[in-house]
Amino acid sequence: MKETIERLLSELEGVRCKTLREVEDMRVHYLGKKGEITKLFDEFRTVAPEMKKEFGRKLNELKQLAAAKIDELRETVSVQEDTAAPKRDMTMPGDAFELGSRHPVSIVRQEIVDIFRKFGYDVAEGPEIEDDRHVFEALNFPPDHPARDMQDTFFVSVGHPNPLLLRTHTSSVQVRTMENARPPIRVVCPGRVFRNEAVSARAHCIFHQVEGLYIDRNVTFADLKQAILLFAREMFGPDTRIRMRPSYFPFTEPSSEVDVSCNICKGKGCNVCKGTGWLEILGCGMVDPNVLEASGIDSREYSGFAFGMGVERIAMLKWQVNDLRHYFENDMRFLHEFSTAVEV
Numbered sequence: 001m002k003e004t005i006e007r008l009l010s011e012l013e014g015v016r017c018k019t020l021r022e023v024e025d026m027r028v029h030y031l032g033k034k035g036e037i038t039k040l041f042d043e044f045r046t047v048a049p050e051m052k053k054e055f056g057r058k059l060n061e062l063k064q065l066a067a068a069k070i071d072e073l074r075e076t077v078s079v080q081e082d083t084a085a086p087k088r089d090m091t092m093p094g095d096a097f098e099l100g101s102r103h104p105v106s107i108v109r110q111e112i113v114d115i116f117r118k119f120g121y122d123v124a125e126g127p128e129i130e131d132d133r134h135v136f137e138a139l140n141f142p143p144d145h146p147a148r149d150m151q152d153t154f155f156v157s158v159g160h161p162n163p164l165l166l167r168t169h170t171s172s173v174q175v176r177t178m179e180n181a182r183p184p185i186r187v188v189c190p191g192r193v194f195r196n197e198a199v200s201a202r203a204h205c206i207f208h209q210v211e212g213l214y215i216d217r218n219v220t221f222a223d224l225k226q227a228i229l230l231f232a233r234e235m236f237g238p239d240t241r242i243r244m245r246p247s248y249f250p251f252t253e254p255s256s257e258v259d260v261s262c263n264i265c266k267g268k269g270c271n272v273c274k275g276t277g278w279l280e281i282l283g284c285g286m287v288d289p290n291v292l293e294a295s296g297i298d299s300r301e302y303s304g305f306a307f308g309m310g311v312e313r314i315a316m317l318k319w320q321v322n323d324l325r326h327y328f329e330n331d332m333r334f335l336h337e338f339s340t341a342v343e344v
């Protein structure tokens, strides 16, 4: 038995393994149920009592050494196996990041605002949750005036003496601007507006507008016409013509709707302009004296013009998208079509 222990000790010293499989085989060989060392423990029962102490110590030492050797081999072999694993190909292209792009509505809103900034307009914004005064009253919509029905309003609080509502147009920001600034005033007011409308290809309950306001001494309809013409040419191209049709808004007098010559058929008539050669782009007019007075501006000293346009409408004309709902569904295939339109 003594010799066997000695032999196993020197054998263990020299054991080498290349794989974890070999380490496991070695463990079974020495320490498994029928392993060499296990067998010695069985034999130990037959050892003479006076020798038990010495052999017991030797056997335990052998077992511990074998266990330590197996642990050590397992460690070194697994590190080697790891480094021997196929190397990563550092020349492989990485996973591409999907970069976002600006939303088409944001692109057009910015374009509209930039055009008016060039003309010297400031930018003003106001709250989306408004009160009756700023959306209706100060814009010359008396209570019960039928023109309030032109825009179906979402009310936030009903039955309140001063009900809160979602603004139906950005004309409310005109009022806020006039309340807080003295003429000359030149602002554009971009923002989101809300109307209780059934969603369809041509209408949505949320959309965007840009409102414009210019107030100074001696502002005339000719100034309005010129401002709109310059805007239309910047937006739709230098050959664009405009035409003004009489219209009605409570806050302007006279009021007008503006069409631009169709930039697709160049005015000859196509299915986008429905054969007319013209596309409606905005409403405008000379600010009604009542509106100036309601915000503390002397209508005998000052006059002004205002206009309001739908951003989605301009975007639809610019890109010939014929369904408004595309702008709100955030379908990536649609949005990606505009990623090249971003100026970096």
Ligand code: DAH
Pocket (backbone or CB within 6 Å): 168, 169, 170, 171, 211, 212, 249, 252, 282, 283, 284, 285, 306, 307, 308, 309
């Ligand atoms: N507020 C109008 C609307 O939402 C648009 C508009 C028309 C604004 C004429 C104006 C304007 O400032 O003069 O339909």
